[in-house]
Amino acid sequence: LRRIGVLTSGGDAPGMNASIRAVTRTALYHGLQVVGIRRGYEGLLEGDFVPLTRSSVGGILLHGGTMLRTARCPAFMRPEGINAGVSKLRENDIDALVVIGGDGSFRGAKELHDRGIHVVGVPGTIDNDMAGTDCTIGFDTACNTALECISKLRDTASSHDRMFIVEVMGRHAGFLALETGVACGAEFVLIPELPVDLEAIANKIHYAKQRGKTHSLIVLAEGVMSASELAEKLKGHCDYDPRIVVLGHLQRGGAPSCFDTVLASRLGAAAVEALIDGKRGMMVGRTKDEIVTVPLETAWTQHHPLDSDMLRLVETLSI
Numbered sequence: 340l341r342r343i344g345v346l347t348s349g350g351d352a353p354g355m356n357a358s359i360r361a362v363t364r365t366a367l368y369h370g371l372q373v374v375g376i377r378r379g380y381e382g383l384l385e386g387d388f389v390p391l392t393r394s395s396v397g398g399i400l401l402h403g404g405t406m407l408r409t410a411r412c413p414a415f416m417r418p419e420g421i422n423a424g425v426s427k428l429r430e431n432d433i434d435a436l437v438v439i440g441g442d443g444s445f446r447g448a449k450e451l452h453d454r455g456i457h458v459v460g461v462p463g464t465i466d467n468d469m470a471g472t473d474c475t476i477g478f479d480t481a482c483n484t485a486l487e488c489i490s491k492l493r494d495t496a497s498s499h500d501r502m503f504i505v506e507v508m509g510r511h512a513g514f515l516a517l518e519t520g521v522a523c524g525a526e527f528v529l530i531p532e533l534p535v536d537l538e539a540i541a542n543k544i545h546y547a548k549q550r551g552k553t554h555s556l557i558v559l560a561e562g563v564m565s566a567s568e569l570a571e572k573l574k575g576h577c578d579y580d581p582r583i584v585v586l587g588h589l590q591r592g593g594a595p596s597c598f599d600t601v602l603a604s605r606l607g608a609a610a611v612e613a614l615i616d617g618k619r620g621m622m623v624g625r626t627k628d629e630i631v632t633v634p635l636e637t638a639w640t641q642h643h644p645l646d647s648d649m650l651r652l653v654e655t656l657s658i
């Protein structure tokens with residue numbers, strides 16, 4: 340192993356820069372050269388490479404976004420695209436690759452591995468929807484960002500006796516909604532993993548209002564339906580005229596939390612160490628505070644379960 344590449348791919352996540360820094364500095368520490376590949380697989384296909392040095396990753400540790408930039412690359416979902424990626428890596432003497440991204444990016448990484456490229460994945464997505472790790476880089480920060488926004492909404496909701504429906508990201512998973520819902524004391528958390536019972540929601544809101552509750556917060560995962568759809572469906576069923584807020588890409592920005600910065604640093608370093616140890620086609624993750632290495636496909640072939648205690652907590656604490 341002489342020269343390794345690193346790229347960020349898919350949706351950006353706070354902490355990706357900390358990971359790029361950790362990959363670079365760990366590799367340099369062990370006498371390896373590092374090449375940054377800009378704009379994920381898109382940049383790989385175009386040969387958009389930049390040498391990374393100790394100082395080129397200085398000052399990025401606590402910056403949101405990714406200094407290598409990122410992209411979603413449809414061409415990399417086709418065999419011709421992946422073969423072209425393999426050729427680009429070989430032409431540029433890149434012996435191994437660290438892919439920082441979500442499960443879509445890991446699928447691309449697995450294809451590279453199957454064609455003989457040495458790859459290790461670092462899980463980075465605000466959705467936390469990957470198995471093989473308890474938490475993905477960016478999830479904690481996104482929860483904190485959503486919480487900050489929702490606590491501001493709570494102020495105005497209670498002043499005006501209003502209901503707010505807050506749509507949070509998460510793609511097909513409810514991790515972000517559940518975590519922020521518990522943290523902000525939402526009356527309801529609606530997630531794709533569970534059926535939505537509109538009648539039950541309407542009844543609960545009605546009785547809560549009768550008991551003197553003057554406002555209501557629903558945290559809605561985008562994977563269930565849109566906030567405007569839910570508001571429409573609830574119209575006529577409840578005593579509020581709901582206001583809707585879509586937090587959207589706000590949740591992807593901002594400086595990483597302490598937790599994400601440390602996680603990203605640990606996983607970035609572990610990815611390079613795994614390559615040095617001869618591990619191939621693996622992802623690094625954090626399970627019960629241990630850094631683990633498991634096959635890349637764990638991310639999407641296994642199930643990352645939602646914590647059922649958390650679901651019960653929403654129910655119990657929102658009486």
Ligand code: F6P
Pocket residue numbers: 350411441464465466508509510561591
């Ligand atoms: O995967 C991260 C994520 O932010 C999802 O939560 C969301 O559904 C999606 O990316 C949005 O993607 P884009 O930025 O391409 O609109």
